Amino acid sequence: MAFELPDLPYAHDALASKGMSAETLEYHHDIHHKAYVDNANKLLIASEYEGMSLEDAITSTYQSGAVAQSGLFNNLSQLWNHNQFWEMMTPDTKAMPSELELALAESFGSVQKFKDEFAAAGAGQFGSGWAWLVKDTDGGLKITKTENGVNPLCFGQTALLGCDVWEHSYYIDFRNKRPAYLTNFLDNLVNWENVAGRM
Numbered sequence: 001m002a003f004e005l006p007d008l009p010y011a012h013d014a015l016a017s018k019g020m021s022a023e024t025l026e027y028h029h030d031i032h033h034k035a036y037v038d039n040a041n042k043l044l045i046a047s048e049y050e051g052m053s054l055e056d057a058i059t060s061t062y063q064s065g066a067v068a069q070s071g072l073f074n075n076l077s078q079l080w081n082h083n084q085f086w087e088m089m090t091p092d093t094k095a096m097p098s099e100l101e102l103a104l105a106e107s108f109g110s111v112q113k114f115k116d117e118f119a120a121a122g123a124g125q126f127g128s129g130w131a132w133l134v135k136d137t138d139g140g141l142k143i144t145k146t147e148n149g150v151n152p153l154c155f156g157q158t159a160l161l162g163c164d165v166w167e168h169s170y171y172i173d174f175r176n177k178r179p180a181y182l183t184n185f186l187d188n189l190v191n192w193e194n195v196a197g198r199m
Contacts, residue, residue, distance in 0.1 A: 002041045003054060005034045006083055014091035018188040019181075024172045032168050033082040040075035047072065054080050055153055062154040077149035081130060085164055090191035100196040107141040114143075119182040121145040122165045131182070133161040135199060160198045161190065 008029055013022040044050045049057040049072070058080055061073040101111055108114040114133075122131030125145040134157040136142045141160070144152070152159040163185050170181035 001051070002044075003037055003079060005029075005037045006086070008086055010091050015089060015189060018091065019173060019184040020089075020189060021173050024169070027172065028164075028169055029082070029086065033079070036075045036078040036082065039071065040079050043072040043075060049076075054083075058151070058153050062150070074149045077151050077154075080153070081149060081151050081162060081164065084159055084162055088161055088191055088194055089185075089189045090194070092191075094191075094193060096192040097196040100192060100199065103141060103199065108143075115183075115186045117143050118161075118163070119179060119186060122163050122182045123179045125165050128166040131163045131165060132157075132159055133195070134159055158198060161195045 008025065012025045012029075015025065016022055044057070049060055052060065054076065058073070058076050061070070061076060096111065104111050104114040108117060118131055118133060121143050122145065125131060125147070127147065129145060129147045130149075130151065132144045132146065132152055134142050134144055134152045137156050142157075144157075146152075146154075151162070163182060165178060165182070170178060174181040174184075
């Protein structure tokens with residue numbers, strides 16, 4: 001069964017007042033994300049991974065070594081990454097759930113320190129990639145960064161929050177100011193209820 005491009009959970013212009021324009025979403029979701037879906041489906045045909053769940057196909061291609069940097073892994077992982085990314089943002093302004101606030105404070109010292117460390121990870125990722133808040137294999141919270149399409153599934157971690165730091169995710173709205181994009185993402189766009197639900 002072929003994978004499909006999910007609809008955005010909000011209108012293309014729903015995040016515009018919070019710093020992510022309709023033009024960005026049109027390019028990022030409708031063109032970039034769709035290309036990952038289409039390419040993954042083409043590359044899966046008659047492969048040993050055809051028929052697997054998306055998550056199993058990602059971990060299997062990553063663990064296979066030589067295939068890890070192939071078009072198949074990259075397109076599968078970027079398909080999954082973007083599926084999560086849209087759900088991790090919201091046009092609604094809501095307070096961070098108290099259980100998440102407590103967990104971040106216990107793990108990083110404060111919510112602000114978490115934001116600072118997360119933004120630094122994203123800004124420090126050389127080239128294309130992602131910044132992540134994960135629940136690690138030991139149950140603790142950790143900030144990571146990954147190159148290209150690599151994601152927490154590859155390491156047995158649970159993705160709680162991910163921010164795309166490929167240029168296509170921010171260049172229309174922020175040009176080359178990746179740190180400003182990350183700060184805006186954390187302060188204005190994150191769906192903290194979604195993050196808390198993933199814990």
